[in-house]
Amino acid sequence: MKSRTSDPAAEPSSVLYTRCTVNLKSGTIHREDVPCRNLEDVLGGFGRSFQILAERNISQAYCEENPLIVNTGLLTGSSAMTGLRTYFSGYSPIKASKKGLPGAMWSTGSGNFGAKLKWAGLDELIFEGRSATPVYAVIRETPDGAQVELKPADHLLGLSTHNKMMVLQKEYANAHFATIGQAGEQWENVYFGAVGLSTDNQLKSGEDKMRFAGRGGMGSLMGYKNLLALVAQSPDKIKPLSPEIRDVNINVVKGGGAARLQPISRGGGGGTWAAYDVLQAFHAVPVNNFRPQGNDLPEQLFRERVEKQFIIKSEACYRCGITCHNNIHEKKEDGSAGAFLAKFDYEPLNLLGTNIGIHDAGQAARLIHLSDNYGMDSISLGVTVSYLLSYNERHPEKPLLNGATFGDFAKIEELVIQAGEGKLPEIGRGSKRLSESTGETSYAYHVKGLELPAYQPETNPGYAWAIAGGHMSMATYGMLTREGKSDMESWVEGITQTKLQIVGFDMIGLCKFFDITKGICTQMVVDCLKSELNLDVTTEALAAAVRRAFLRGLALELRQGYEKEEYTLPAEVWERPNTNIKLPNITSPEFIAELQQRVWEIFEPQLARLLPDS
Amino acid sequence: MNVTVKLVGIFQIGRFKEAVCEYPTGTSVQKVVDELLIPDPLLGIVLINDVHAGVEDLLHDGDTLCLLPFIDGG
Numbered sequence A: 001m002k003s004r005t006s007d008p009a010a011e012p013s014s015v016l017y018t019r020c021t022v023n024l025k026s027g028t029i030h031r032e033d034v035p036c037r038n039l040e041d042v043l044g045g046f047g048r049s050f051q052i053l054a055e056r057n058i059s060q061a062y063c064e065e066n067p068l069i070v071n072t073g074l075l076t077g078s079s080a081m082t083g084l085r086t087y088f089s090g091y092s093p094i095k096a097s098k099k100g101l102p103g104a105m106w107s108t109g110s111g112n113f114g115a116k117l118k119w120a121g122l123d124e125l126i127f128e129g130r131s132a133t134p135v136y137a138v139i140r141e142t143p144d145g146a147q148v149e150l151k152p153a154d155h156l157l158g159l160s161t162h163n164k165m166m167v168l169q170k171e172y173a174n175a176h177f178a179t180i181g182q183a184g185e186q187w188e189n190v191y192f193g194a195v196g197l198s199t200d201n202q203l204k205s206g207e208d209k210m211r212f213a214g215r216g217g218m219g220s221l222m223g224y225k226n227l228l229a230l231v232a233q234s235p236d237k238i239k240p241l242s243p244e245i246r247d248v249n250i251n252v253v254k255g256g257g258a259a260r261l262q263p264i265s266r267g268g269g270g271g272t273w274a275a276y277d278v279l280q281a282f283h284a285v286p287v288n289n290f291r292p293q294g295n296d297l298p299e300q301l302f303r304e305r306v307e308k309q310f311i312i313k314s315e316a317c318y319r320c321g322i323t324c325h326n327n328i329h330e331k332k333e334d335g336s337a338g339a340f341l342a343k344f345d346y347e348p349l350n351l352l353g354t355n356i357g358i359h360d361a362g363q364a365a366r367l368i369h370l371s372d373n374y375g376m377d378s379i380s381l382g383v384t385v386s387y388l389l390s391y392n393e394r395h396p397e398k399p400l401l402n403g404a405t406f407g408d409f410a411k412i413e414e415l416v417i418q419a420g421e422g423k424l425p426e427i428g429r430g431s432k433r434l435s436e437s438t439g440e441t442s443y444a445y446h447v448k449g450l451e452l453p454a455y456q457p458e459t460n461p462g463y464a465w466a467i468a469g470g471h472m473s474m475a476t477y478g479m480l481t482r483e484g485k486s487d488m489e490s491w492v493e494g495i496t497q498t499k500l501q502i503v504g505f506d507m508i509g510l511c512k513f514f515d516i517t518k519g520i521c522t523q524m525v526v527d528c529l530k531s532e533l534n535l536d537v538t539t540e541a542l543a544a545a546v547r548r549a550f551l552r553g554l555a556l557e558l559r560q561g562y563e564k565e566e567y568t569l570p571a572e573v574w575e576r577p578n579t580n581i582k583l584p585n586i587t588s589p590e591f592i593a594e595l596q597q598r599v600w601e602i603f604e605p606q607l608a609r610l611l612p613d614s
Numbered sequence B: 001m002n003v004t005v006k007l008v009g010i011f012q013i014g015r016f017k018e019a020v021c022e023y024p025t026g027t028s029v030q031k032v033v034d035e036l037l038i039p040d041p042l043l044g045i046v047l048i049n050d051v052h053a054g055v056e057d058l059l060h061d062g063d064t065l066c067l068l069p070f071i072d073g074g
């Protein structure tokens, strides 16, 4: 990033970002400094990539014109805590309108790849076309700036996300990696391939503790392009901590923002896993394909139970004091930690555990481990499997595939392995397509083609307007449970004003745990931008840019054929109201209909002129 | 007055799961939270008799107070 102004909101074109466009078909590589069009471009992430995607008319995800955009945010690679995000954007193989057009999508993860990419001298990489043979890309810092080179990747074919990184690590010192697994390689039959991002901990220990940009099948798009891995090689260039950023970082760790995500041993809440206990108090932990039963089954995966059997290590990405990872290890006889099994974040644990009838931590760990290593989005995988199990429960006389039912670990494991190897398109193409093939769509728990995260839709009608996956791009998932909001006014305000601001984190390069309740429009972020980059940006300008970026995403969905009636929840929610959930009912057909009307009344007039004329 | 206090998740560590506690009339939720040494940033949800409430709310004899940690996505 090169800046000739300190006021990027007023003079965005005086800020230039370094982009490298790689044509995988011809092998041509072109580097340029691109002036920003607006503050969204300056901030980066999906704020920039969606403007690029909006310039293209794409009618199917797997086509040469669909780019894969890999970029960072302004604070990626900075000394601001959590500044490690990498973003992957493109038209998604899995998110699709009923008209069949692919939705624009981004996904993001931490690990150290993004920072290395920035330090190597690039803000953005665009992969065009498709390589005829498997390749990987190496991004290196040279005296002439960042250089990108394509290399044959035959030796990586068939390896897991983690094993690809281990092979590349032997060749490239001082580097970090983004890789796909076998699932992404089998893109024709797996639409929810994820991209793994290496962590320092992983490269040092050899344990498969990577992070993921999981949602939306960006790993499958990478696989379609025959691009198996990215290597970013550069010395670390983190700036010395300024007093301002030191204060911000202390505030992030000790202040309200992320304290509750810290390890319990440090007085924190123990990461996202804590959601199990809280949601169970309302019988709102998803069980057996989002049908909580009002019993104590979910308690079997409570942390206090798992701790008796396994060692839980609280670990972190590079230099992050939040330490939100809960890594599960075998417990040896002497009580010390044995082999690493899996990471227990709330979403994968629930969706590959309780929600498919698996209540044994070791079995859930095995499924998460498989999902990560094959490189699949654990949310889409888990929810598609839970749909299948629900179908089989309803049709015992004529079950699908191997006849697996809830809790049948051996058969579920077989499904996961076959899906990861690309041998089970029924699972690999997601719950929307599977349910359309059976004709039973009401209990397929996706919205707009993207599977729901592990919060009951009964607690979150905001899912309907999330532009890139339920909890990542619309922070309404706690409005009923946490805030007790069940009135129409609060929900309209939440969806159209306050809760959409969460997507700011997917522009600027920070984790949402930096300050999940307040978002990026805070003095903390203003201080970071000033101290790291000498940019003066107000919280108001940040809020306006985040809002424009969100609305652009919504406008892009409509352009890709989404009808307003697709902004809804799975029909089972009101066809079979679940009285076990101990919360007010805010998903009756009447409530949803009024919410739709009120939300569109606000959004629709604001969608004009956000997209280029086509 | 007697109030049944239920604690959820990490709040049980070193405390209790459920207990009937005696408080002077007019005790607020905040007072109970402070007495139990529950750090403010960790407190996410307050329920009085299964209804969402705030820390400033006053408790009454026979109430059930439930204190839950924050939930964050991810």
Ligand code: SF4
Pocket (backbone or CB within 6 Å): A082, A083, A084, A110, A111, A315, A316, A317, A318, A320, A321, A322, A323, A324, A325, A511, A513, A514
């Ligand atoms: S908050 Fe968690 S995922 Fe984000 S950088 Fe810190 S440890 Fe990594």
